[in-house]
Amino acid sequence: MKRFIHHSELARDSRFVRQDNAQSTVLAQMPDDVETVVNIFDQFTPMIEESVRGTAAQALFDEYGPGFALMVLNEPLDPDSPISKTRLLLRMHGIFVGELQALEGAARSLWDFPDAPWEFKMNMARQCWDEGRHVQIFEKLLTHLGGEVGMFPESTFLFECACSEDPAMRVAGVNRGLEGLACDVFRDMIRYAEKTGDETMRQAVDYVLADEITHVRFGSEWVKAFTEGDPDHFKRTQDFRREVDKQFSFGGARSDRPDAAIPIAWEDRVEAGFSEEELRDLAELSVGGPSKKTLIEAARILRERHQARKAEQSKETGQ
Amino acid sequence: MSQRMYPGMSPDEKTTFAPYSAFDIPADLRELHGRYDVEATARRCRNFRYAEEWMMMILGGWVATIPEVPVKTGLGKIIWETAQAADELGRRLPELRCGRKAVEASEASNQAFADFIQALSDPEQPDLSIEKLAGIFDVLKPHLVEVYERTMRETDQISDAPTIEILDTIVRKTRRHIAWGQEVLDRLCDTDATRERRRKRIDLINAKLAECGGVTGTLESDRGSLH
Ligand SMILES: [Fe+2]
Ligand SMILES: [Fe+2]
Numbered sequence: 001m002k003r004f005i006h007h008s009e010l011a012r013d014s015r016f017v018r019q020d021n022a023q024s025t026v027l028a029q030m031p032d033d034v035e036t037v038v039n040i041f042d043q044f045t046p047m048i049e050e051s052v053r054g055t056a057a058q059a060l061f062d063e064y065g066p067g068f069a070l071m072v073l074n075e076p077l078d079p080d081s082p083i084s085k086t087r088l089l090l091r092m093h094g095i096f097v098g099e100l101q102a103l104e105g106a107a108r109s110l111w112d113f114p115d116a117p118w119e120f121k122m123n124m125a126r127q128c129w130d131e132g133r134h135v136q137i138f139e140k141l142l143t144h145l146g147g148e149v150g151m152f153p154e155s156t157f158l159f160e161c162a163c164s165e166d167p168a169m170r171v172a173g174v175n176r177g178l179e180g181l182a183c184d185v186f187r188d189m190i191r192y193a194e195k196t197g198d199e200t201m202r203q204a205v206d207y208v209l210a211d212e213i214t215h216v217r218f219g220s221e222w223v224k225a226f227t228e229g230d231p232d233h234f235k236r237t238q239d240f241r242r243e244v245d246k247q248f249s250f251g252g253a254r255s256d257r258p259d260a261a262i263p264i265a266w267e268d269r270v271e272a273g274f275s276e277e278e279l280r281d282l283a284e285l286s287v288g289g290p291s292k293k294t295l296i297e298a299a300r301i302l303r304e305r306h307q308a309r310k311a312e313q314s315k316e317t318g319q
Numbered sequence: 320m321s322q323r324m325y326p327g328m329s330p331d332e333k334t335t336f337a338p339y340s341a342f343d344i345p346a347d348l349r350e351l352h353g354r355y356d357v358e359a360t361a362r363r364c365r366n367f368r369y370a371e372e373w374m375m376m377i378l379g380g381w382v383a384t385i386p387e388v389p390v391k392t393g394l395g396k397i398i399w400e401t402a403q404a405a406d407e408l409g410r411r412l413p414e415l416r417c418g419r420k421a422v423e424a425s426e427a428s429n430q431a432f433a434d435f436i437q438a439l440s441d442p443e444q445p446d447l448s449i450e451k452l453a454g455i456f457d458v459l460k461p462h463l464v465e466v467y468e469r470t471m472r473e474t475d476q477i478s479d480a481p482t483i484e485i486l487d488t489i490v491r492k493t494r495r496h497i498a499w500g501q502e503v504l505d506r507l508c509d510t511d512a513t514r515e516r517r518r519k520r521i522d523l524i525n526a527k528l529a530e531c532g533g534v535t536g537t538l539e540s541d542r543g544s545l546h
Pocket of ligand 1: 182
């Protein structure tokens with residue numbers, strides 16, 4: 001068996017649909033400019049349409065056009081909004097595939113780094129069990145909320161970004177970048193479950209969050225151990241983690257902005273070994289990218305254009 | 320004369336406490352002496368640890384390339400328990416005069432067993448779940464249970480009891496892994512063609528295992544000693 005696999009090699013059963021990662025890459029780098037954002041989405045329309053066909057996201061595409069993700073990402077989850085259920089399921093499904101890739105990433109670390117210290121292998125092995133349980137938990141929560149596996153396309157952007165071939169970089173990207181993001185997302189899900197009175201979801205996610213804090217701590221400790229005596233290497237791991245953080249801030253949707261859809265889980269992250277300085281840095285870098293105003297305006301234009309195109313098409317087929 | 324609480328210096332200055340015999344209550348029928356001395360047990364532990372550590376790493380490599388989700392999640396737990404087995408075996412080594420740093424020592428019994436492990440890890444493609452799982456759950460794990468149980472029976476029951484305790488826990492969990500693997504493989508092999516694939520893989524891996532003499536390299540003489 002070879003070492004290091006490409007994200008396209010993640011094996012899936014027949015329920016799953018893949019999403020092109022090019023889309024996520026571009027979305028992660030959008031500037032704060034309505035016209036540019038609209039143009040980017042326009043350019044990706046065929047790809048987005050193709051990736052949602054036959055999935056539950058098709059309804060969102062039909063309604064909002066290619067910019068539906070902007071609507072989904074930038075509004076906090078609100079149980080009273082009309083498309084709240086679809087959006088909740090979209091997020092749940094995203095978390096489910098994220099857990100799947102976290103399991104695969106931790107497991108691959110055992111094979112990819114055979115000469116790593118034993119304690120590192122023990123930590124990764126433990127993480128395999130935890131992530132395996134998380135996959136089971138979110139599959140059950142997805143069903144609990146009326147969804148199912150494969151209802152939305154899966155982006156393997158997470159695995160692609162974080163699975164570096166350098167063990168220090170990998171734990172920095174996966175365990176500090178992505179697991180840190182998981183802390184933010186899960187803290188937000190707990191708030192949502194409290195609001196809706198969903199005790200099943202609240203308690204399950206509460207346990208998952210406890211596990212994730214442990215995983216971030218693994219990352220905090222191993223980055224230090226792997227880069228000991230090599231400040232240059234340490235700096236590169238920090239830069240890599242910041243890059244991952246930036247890519248997964250979804251243009252400020254996950255940030256410390258007062259209007260953020262997913263706020264930074266400050267206290268949980270401190271417990272997991274993030275320094276105050278790192279957190280201030282995260283708060284700063286995650287607000288970059290387009291403002292909420294820009295994205296909502298872009299989404300409005302994209303929706304208008306989409307509706308106009310649909311009207312045009314139905315006129316043509318009607319004649 | 321009042322009762323003596325402590326023995327004095329001469330034979331008539333003994334206490335009057337009746338001896339308590341551990342051999343009487345309850346009867347301890349264990350006899351001293353086993354098949355392995357300290358050095359031999361340490362070597363076995365390193366051999367066992369080698370197998371457990373590599374199994375854990377190989378299963379880790381496969382999680383991403385196996386398409387069946389419940390197999391991925393089930394392996395997550397087995398990876399952790401297999402790692403714990405390797406860890407426990409490693410922690411026994413310093414107790415067997417191998418030095419404090421020996422906790423991470425894994426050692427293949429011979430080059431042929433190392434080659435066997437590499438052969439076990441060969442299958443990569445997502446359509447090879449049967450070949451991947453059959454090698455571990457139909458052959459290697461059952462082989463390890465057999466050798467661990469033999470070791471538990473044949474080692475000194477009192478002097479080497481810590482090794483017995485460690486192996487006892489590992490065997491209990493490994494039996495659960497094997498049962499899980501059987502269930503998964505039975506489900507995956509639901510046609511004549513897939514059953515044939517499983518059988519072929521078992522035969523191949525079994526043959527390789529016999530060739531290298533198993534995890535300790537002494538399969539033949541060990542089996543002989545039973546009869
Ligand atoms: Fe997780
Ligand atoms: Fe995690």
